[in-house]
Amino acid sequence: MTVLDILIAPHPTLKAKAKPVETIDDGLRQLLDDMLETMYDAPGIGLAANQIGELQRVLVMDCGSRTEDEAPRPMKIINPQITGISEEMSSYEEGCLSIPEQYADVERPAAVQVRYQDETGAQQEQIFTGLEATCIQHEIDHLDGILFIDHLSNLKRNMLMKKLRKLLKEREEDAAADG
Ligand code: GNR
Ligand code: NI
Numbered sequence: 069m070t071v072l073d074i075l076i077a078p079h080p081t082l083k084a085k086a087k088p089v090e091t092i093d094d095g096l097r098q099l100l101d102d103m104l105e106t107m108y109d110a111p112g113i114g115l116a117a118n119q120i121g122e123l124q125r126v127l128v129m130d131c132g133s134r135t136e137d138e139a140p141r142p143m144k145i146i147n148p149q150i151t152g153i154s155e156e157m158s159s160y161e162e163g164c165l166s167i168p169e170q171y172a173d174v175e176r177p178a179a180v181q182v183r184y185q186d187e188t189g190a191q192q193e194q195i196f197t198g199l200e201a202t203c204i205q206h207e208i209d210h211l212d213g214i215l216f217i218d219h220l221s222n223l224k225r226n227m228l229m230k231k232l233r234k235l236l237k238e239r240e241e242d243a244a245a246d247g
Contacts (some may be wrong), residue, residue: 069101069102069104069105070102070105070106071102071105071106071109072102072103072106072120072121073120073121074106074110074115074119074120074165074166075118075119075120075121075166076166076167076168076232076236077164077166077167077215077217077229077232078229079166081118081121081123082118082119082166082210082213082215083213084118084123084213085123085211085212085213086116086117086118086122086123086124086125086126086210086211086212087123087124087125088125088147089124089125089126089146089147089185092146092185092187092188092189096124096126096146096187097144097187099117099122099124099126100126100128100144100146100187102120103115103117103120103126103127103128104128104130104142104144106120107128107129107130107165108130110165112165113129113130113131113199113203114127114128114129114130114131114203114204114206114207115127115128115129115165115207116207116208116210116211117210117211118210118211118213119165119166119210125146125147125148125211126144126145126146126147127145127148127204127207127208127210127211128142128143128144128145129142129143129145129200129203129204129207130142130143131198131199131200131203144186144187145182145184145186145204145207146184146185146186146187146189147184147185148182148183148184148204148207148208148211149182149183149184150180150181150182150205150208151181151182151183151193152180152181152195153177153179153180153181154177154178154179154180155177156177156178156179157175157176157177157178158175158176158177158178158201158202159173159174159175160173160174160176160199160202161173162174162202162206162216163216164206164215164216164217166210166215167215167216167217167228167232168232168235169231169232169235170217170228170231170232172216172217172220172224172228174202174206174216174219174220175219176201176202176205176219177201177205178197178201179195179196179197179201180195180196180201180204180205181193181194181195181196182194182195182196182204182208217229
């Protein structure tokens with residue numbers, strides 16, 4: 069298994085729409101394993117293919133292993149489609165591995181029903197609630213080229229992107245000083 073590089077905004081692949089997967093083969097299963105390893109290494113609770121430079125409609129998530137007493141719940145999700153949303157909304161402070169150290173509240177449906185294929189190609193349909201509902205909507209957004217900051221006002225989005233540019237510049241300067 070391999071830890072892959074995560075793309076950072078603004079990157080054109082993060083704004084592109086991923087294409088449906090047609091064949092679920094060992095190559096795709098390898099990609100999903102590498103994505104899970106990359107997500108755990110980061111660490112994060114979800115990762116979409118766009119974030120590692122692959123425009124295929126696949127995502128991984130694990131909202132189960134945030135504390136040591138919770139068992140890991142790795143999920144590999146291929147060709148997800150939202151087939152239902154709750155009327156009830158919920159607000160969660162979101163972050164993104166492609167927008168490091170920036171956080172903002174985003175309101176989304178509190179529960180979603182998602183149809184997808186698992187790594188064997190079998191069709192699944194499942195209702196996600198709580199943090200899992202937030203996470204899977206955040207990941208499906210990535211596959212459509214949408215970032216959580218796209219749900220914010222222009223003012224808030226510009227502010228976070230400005231803070232991100234500053235952070236990346238400081239990181240570059242630190243790296244140059246070390247090297
Ligand atoms: O690790 C992550 N945490 C998170 C917290 C709140 C809402 C969404 C997320 S997903 C994020 C990892 C990531 O960027 N996935 O695309
Ligand atoms: Ni993200």
